[in-house]
Structure formats: C-alpha cells, structure tokens
Amino acid sequence: MGDEQRSVNALEVRELTRAFGVRKALDAVSFDLPPRAFLSIFGPNGAGKTTLVKVLTTLLNPTSGSAKVLGLDVVSDAVEMRKRIGLISHNPLLYPDLTAEENLLFFSEMYGIEDPQGRVAELLEAVELDHRKLDLTRTFSRGMLQRLSIARALLHRPEVLFLDEPYSGLDPHAMDILDGLIAQIRDEHTFVMISHDLDKGLELCSHALILARGKIVMFEPREAIDEPVFRETYRSTVGMGVA
C-alpha cells in the first residue's frame, strides 16, 4: 500500500453494464468513490444493488464497462483484489457445525494469514465472543452470528468492506453492537453498504447512491444531499418495480 495507491479512488466504476440478453441488471453505471468514504446504496428490490456489489466483489463479471476497486480491475486483478476486500452479508457465511474459533481459523487459512491463532483471538475479543469461542455457531443467536461474521470479514484486514443489508434481522441490542463496531473501524476503511433503511443509511454514509432498474438515479456526497428531496426521489423509485 504505497502513497500512490492512497491517492487512488476506492471505487472507480465506468459504464458498468451487467446484462443477459435484453434484461439489464446494471445499465451503464458510472461513479467514483474516494478512499475511506462510506457509500450507502439504496433502491427498490431488483434495482441491481446486489448485482453491483457482486460485480465489485468479483463474484460476477461485468458484461461491459469496467470497475476498479483500490485501483485493481475486478476482472484482471480479481485474485489480488479479493485479499483486500471483505463482505458482511445478512447471511452469516459461517459453518454452523464448526465452533466460532474453528470458523475463523478456517477462513484465516483461506486468506493465508500469518499467526492465525493470535489474529483470531484478537478479533474474538474485539467482537466480545471470547467466552463463546468453543461453542458451535449453530447455537448462536442472530446478533452473535452477525458479530462473528464481522470478525470473519475483518480477518485479513481488508481495506474495503462491503455490507449487504447487515442490519436485517438484528434486534436493537445487536444493532447497537454492530454500530459500535462499524464506528471503531470507520476511519481506516472504505464502506459500501446496501440498505433498505433510509435513516440508518443516511446516518452512516458519506455518499449516497440511489439505483433503480440498473441505473443511477442519484449519486451525491452526504453534505450535498437535500434530505426531503432525497427521500422523495427514493420513494418514487420504490414504485418503479423491477426492471
């Protein structure tokens, strides 16, 4: 991570299109996101939010156009890129029949982390699951799973974190803990969050993006957002249905 890379935008999306036949999940999406920003993506179901995140996390290839994360191309530099991004989804992405510690150790191996034991212990402490580390995650509550899932996403110290509706299904207490964790790491990471919750999303973000039918309806930095107009725009897209 040299100085030149620091100056590189966290996300550079150019004319990104993801289509199969006539159906376009993403239609010529372009935007830039500076490093250490927090982007909230809003939009109705089927607007292409998940597709956008999947393309940015190398899980799907773009049909045309390009996307760069930390200056790395999502297609040609996919392997290098994967080492520097993390995903927290509404799905825990953990094995229910492994203990909390085993889960983290397993993913440490996948990322080739040095001193996995130390790193895992450190993270378990950070998410306050130290005392449950020998329990199967099958027995965990939704909130605990989500915390562990954050620990998993942070294992390899990613620079960009993708959050796919991380608050869905959490009770208020778990939400507070998640808020706290995000606040702790807010300054040194870039965040990209998909959200259905306008208030939450606006509260956290530095940039907001509304997507509808695969196209950008609005993309503005937080300080430029006129909240009533923004809310009205969002509401109007929700009625637009699936592209």
Place this chain on the structure above:
Amino acid sequence: MASSSMRQFRAMLRKDIVMELRTKEMLMSMGLYSLLTMVVYFVALSQAGAGFDPRDIAAGLLWLAFIFTSMLGLNRSLVHEKDQGCLEALLLSPVDRPVIFFAKAIGNLIFLLVVEALTIPVFAFLFLQGQSVDVSTVALIPLVLVAGSVGIAGVGTLLATMSVNTTGKDFVLAMLFIPLMYPLLLGAVTATAAAIIGGPEGMSLFWTGMAWVVGYDVIMLLASYGLYEFIVGA
C-alpha cells in the same frame, strides 16, 4: 501460489472431516441407506429359488447400492456449503476455484470409500455366505472400488454443485448423474463381476473393465476440473 493453495486445500478438507466427524450426518445417512438397500435386495431376491447363484449378480447389486448411496452423500456435502452462504465466502477469498473442486471431491471420495468398505462385508455376510470365491482375484476388488469412486466423487461433486442450486435437488442430481455415470458403472460392474468369477478369462475381463473405468476417470475428471470454475461462479 502452490503452497498457499495446498494450505487452503488442507484447511477445506480438514474442515469437511471435522464437521463430518462431529455431525456424522453423511456417514450415518449413507451407511443406513446402504443397509436399507440390503433389505430391499433380500425382498427382491426372495423368490429367486434354490438354483440361483448370488455371485452372478453380486457385482451389480453392490454398485447399485454404491451409486444410490453416493447420490445421497453428494447432495448433503454441497448443502452444507450452500446453507448459510459459505460457498460465497469461499469464493470471496483468494482461493483458486479448482482447489475448491479438489477439496470437495476428495472429501466426498473419503466418505464414499468408508461407506463402501463397510457395505461390502455386510453384503458378503448377508448374501454370499457359503459361496466359494477365488480369494486371489477377489482381493483385486478394492482397485475397482477406488477407481470407480474417484469418478463418482469427481463428476458427482460437479453435478451436486449444480443440483444444489436447483429446485428439486435430489431428483435433478439423479437425472444428471445416472446417465453420465453409465459408462463408469458398466466398467466397474464388469470388472467386479470378473473378479468374483475369477479364472484367466475373468482376469482379462477384469483388466478390460478397469481400463474403461480409469479411462473414464481421466477424461471426465479433466472435463469436470475444467468446467467447475464456471459452475461454482455462476
């Protein structure tokens, strides 16, 4: 790169084995299923009469049990990955896709071989008691078992990765699996039957069957290995 791939491969394999030893889900279901198959065989053969020689169809019955049991296990092994989106987490990590294929396939191969090793003595105990067999040729059966199971586990892992994302998982797996497995099954049954019959003629037939099974393994495993990336990423 190679050493990190090896590390990932070992971790995935160990994870599958630890999980299996903990839940015993695959081994139990496959083992019991093969036991149930034996009961069905007994019923099916109950009217065969005294002149009937079970050695003639032993090979066929064994492979029938293996093929159905393996489908059960293959489905399970991929459902684990799919359940909480773990496969997505694997795909997000810097792991080469073929490593996922090999780790899953080898895990399935191990469980399959364990179940087969348990099924054969039970089968022999239930159906082949008092039948004379040529020990020197029967001792070659493990060769067929391994060669056949390699193909089942390899192609099966690819197909199960597909079928786990379909509606009607089990049926789709069977529909894809059995026609594709037909050559392997025929070769394996031929070789196993030849080993049970024994004799010089049996030996030459055994090696013909083995050659087919190994040839099938090589071709289909290469194809599965090459195509896995597209399936797992789709």
Place this chain on the structure above:
Amino acid sequence: MKSHTTRAFIALAIGGVLTLAAFLGAFFWAGVPDFGFVRTAERTDSVRYQGPFDQEIDEARYLANFAGYDVEVVAGGETVRGDLVEADETHVTIETADGEVTVSAAEFETGRVRGSSYGRPDWGQKIFYFHVPVAEISFIVFGFAAFYSIRFIMTRRREYDIKARVSMEVTLMFVTLTMATGILWTKAAWGVWWDWEPRLTTYFIMTLLVVAYFVLRNSVEDEERRAMYAAVFSILGFIDAPISFFITRLIPSNHPVIERGGLEPPMLVSFIVAQIGMIALGYAIYQLRMGEMLLQDRIESAKTQLER
C-alpha cells in the same frame, strides 16, 4: 426475424421435396433386399426366385430337412433318384419313377439335393432410409449444441445459449425419432421390441442425457445460471455419449453395420438424398425455433421499453 422464417420455409420446402423423393426412391427404385434364403422344392409366390440350388449331403440324417425335394442318393454303389419321402438315422425313403425305394443309412454314401432358392423380401429394411439419417443427424445436432455451449462459456453471450438450447431441442426430436424407428426395426428384424444391445443402449443413454438437459434447465431459476449449468452439462454429455457408445461393446452386439460399398447405387442415392432432405428439415425446425426465440426477446425488450 424475417430471415429466420424465410430460411426456415426454404429449408422446409427443400427438405420436404428431397425427403419425399428419397422415400419414393427407396420404395420404388431401390428394390427390396433379401432377408435370408428360402429353399423349396417348388416355386412359391410370396418370395423372390434366386435360382436353382444343388447341395451335397454326406450323411443320411441330414436329408431329413428336405422331404419333397428332388434328391439323388448313391448307396451301395447304386444311384437312386426321385422325390424324397422321409429320412432319419436309420434309413432314407425315396419315391422313384418305379415306386418307393428304401435305402438303409448304413449303405448311404452320398446324396444330392436339388431345388430352388428364393429370397424373402425384407420390407422392414425400408425403415433404414429414415432411421439411419435421423440417427446420424441427431449426433451432428448434439455436436452443434455442445459447440454453442462452449461458445457460450467463452463469451457468456445469451445468443449462444439460445442456439445451444434450440440445437438441443432439435436433438431431442431426432433422438426420439431414432428411438421410435429403432424400436420398430428391432421388432421387425429381431422379433423383439427392445434389446439391450450396444447401439440401442447408447441411444437410450443419450436420450436420457438430452432429457436431463431440459430437466436441468427447467429447475434453475436464474436465467444466466441456468444457461451456464445447461452449457456445462451439454458439454459433459457430449463427452460422455461416445464413451457410452464404445464401452457398451463389452456387451456382444448383433446390430447391422453398413459396410463400405455395401449399398447398390439406387439404395445409396435414395439414402443420401434422404439424409440431405432430413438435414434440411432439421435446419428448418432450428430456424423456426430461433425465429420464435428472437421474437420472444423482442417482445420482452418492448415490454421493458414500455415500462420506462
């Protein structure tokens, strides 16, 4: 769109004419091959005359099959000629011009049977002009499906998925026709409806593979994933089919094989014309379905346009 329909109808017309011509040729020009030989002492109408036959017999009991035939037996140095009445291990009875003569088997030296040879016309063979072209085309179209599947995997463009799928539909049609005519022919030639014979078995497996392809397609929700899975499966199937074909030779076969130069010109010409005609018909179906698919796409995109 128009071009698809136009091409389809041109191919349909050409294919129809050629196929019809081939069938006319097959029935009225190619002639009927003989299926086994019938030897009779007298001429029969339902079979075709092949010429006289004349056979040496070295044991008395072998004459048993030739009751009623004109025979000439040498026994004890004498020659007896006449119609054979009966023959077994002990004696031979012959009706000569001078009444019945019985020769004991011990004295029998050599015998000669004379009669006529007839060919039984094999009308069942006519299915050959349909069955074989259809079977060959089904392999070719399966090949196209696999080819388009590879193209799809390389490019991920939906048009190749559509092409692969339509090719597979045509394959399904031809495979079904092959199975149906094959079963009829099996009954006509071997007297059974089904036999686990290598080619039949391979064909059965191939039918299952093609059916499985559509089962797979129907059970995947996401359109692109469906396309990818289907493409991978059709490639695997295309690799698997020839292995199935060769491995089934472990089972002994009695399926007929056409030898090089084994067909007389009228048969060969009819056969080739049938083949070209049916390729044209297959192409017509392919184009029709492609046109339909593209039309569906246009409706789909028109709908999206309207929504905006």
